[in-house]
Amino acid sequence: MELVFLGTSAGAPTVFRGLPSVALRFDDGSICLLDCGEGTQRQMMRCNVSFMSVERIIISHFHCDHHMGLSGLLQTMNLNNREKSIEIIGPKGTKELVEHVLEPGYFRLGFDIIVYEAGDKDTLDLGKYTIKTIENNHCKNSLSFCIEEPMRRGKFNLQRAKELGIPEGPSYRKLQNGESIVWNGKRIEPDAVLGPQRRGRKICYSGDTAYFEPLSSLAEESDVLIHEATFSEEERSGAETFKHSTATDAAKIAMLAHAKKLFLTHISGRYGAGKELEREARKIFPNTTVAEDFMRYDVRYPE
Numbered sequence: 691m692e693l694v695f696l697g698t699s700a701g702a703p704t705v706f707r708g709l710p711s712v713a714l715r716f717d718d719g720s721i722c723l724l725d726c727g728e729g730t731q732r733q734m735m736r737c738n739v740s741f742m743s744v745e746r747i748i749i750s751h752f753h754c755d756h757h758m759g760l761s762g763l764l765q766t767m768n769l770n771n772r773e774k775s776i777e778i779i780g781p782k783g784t785k786e787l788v789e790h791v792l793e794p795g796y797f798r799l800g801f802d803i804i805v806y807e808a809g810d811k812d813t814l815d816l817g818k819y820t821i822k823t824i825e826n827n828h829c830k831n832s833l834s835f836c837i838e839e840p841m842r843r844g845k846f847n848l849q850r851a852k853e854l855g856i857p858e859g860p861s862y863r864k865l866q867n868g869e870s871i872v873w874n875g876k877r878i879e880p881d882a883v884l885g886p887q888r889r890g891r892k893i894c895y896s897g898d899t900a901y902f903e904p905l906s907s908l909a910e911e912s913d914v915l916i917h918e919a920t921f922s923e924e925e926r927s928g929a930e931t932f933k934h935s936t937a938t939d940a941a942k943i944a945m946l947a948h949a950k951k952l953f954l955t956h957i958s959g960r961y962g963a964g965k966e967l968e969r970e971a972r973k974i975f976p977n978t979t980v981a982e983d984f985m986r987y988d989v990r991y992p993e
């Protein structure tokens with residue numbers, strides 16, 4: 691699973707940062723976009739993220755910096771003869787948003803858009819992964835969410851397989867794939883040679899939010915927490931007025947969640963490369979990186 695930061699700015703773009711969007715590429719090549727700020731499609735082209743592989747777009751809330759890239763992206767998909775449907779998930783009001791995007795009727799879509807409006811503490815089991823949401827305190831209908839893969843099979847215990855006298859080869863593969871085999875007239879279930887189930891990977895995305903402690907439960911044990919840090923602690927009053935987080939707030943959530951890795955994003959133009967935010971967060975949560983546009987991160991399995 692790979693994360694590609696397409697836009698890491700807050701509110702308005704800067705010369706170096708586009709508006710919020712993160713591409714999450716799964717092992718099968720399909721992509722889920724987390725937000726779709728203005729200019730997202732061009733950012734995708736610049737770092738080789740295929741928009742035709744996008745199967746799902748999650749919009750965190752309706753401030754323009756998070757969804758203005760939708761109409762352009764949909765039109766380009768259409769110009770490229772997309773036929774495969776696309777899913778758009780967002781808070782209550784997403785259906786209306788998508789209707790507005792399509793309403794002028796300047797182009798007729800050759801593919802279906804399936805919209806799902808998620809509420810507070812929603813769970814969407816999509817097979818390949820589960821999306822869980824909570825409403826945060828940024829504005830009305832503003833979501834934070836996590837994406838979590840299902841549990842995986844346990845590790846293959848080679849020694850145990852040998853003790854059972856099973857010969858190496860196709861039988862091992864079958865057992866590893868969770869199928870039972872018959873050996874020496876005895877049926878052997880995969881459980882006999884597989885360790886306990888292991889959890890899949892988990893990504894949590896704060897969207898825009900002020901410090902919001904319930905987010906740490908949603909993000910519990912995340913491999914990656916992507917958290918907004920629009921302000922530094924010095925500008926706390928700004929964070930409070932506009933219901934955003936400071937780098938310290940983000941780091942506290944990462945610490946409480948026992949996350950493995952924290953990326954700060956939604957960086958205001960006033961912080962440039964954001965190194966001051968990174969230093970601030972690292973005092974609380976050392977494994978912090980300020981995201982930059984086009985930064986990539988390989989999300990490995992926990993063990």
Ligand SMILES: [Zn+2]
Binds near residue numbers: 701756898956
């Ligand atoms: Zn924003």
Ligand SMILES: [Zn+2]
Binds near residue numbers: 751753828898
């Ligand atoms: Zn916002």
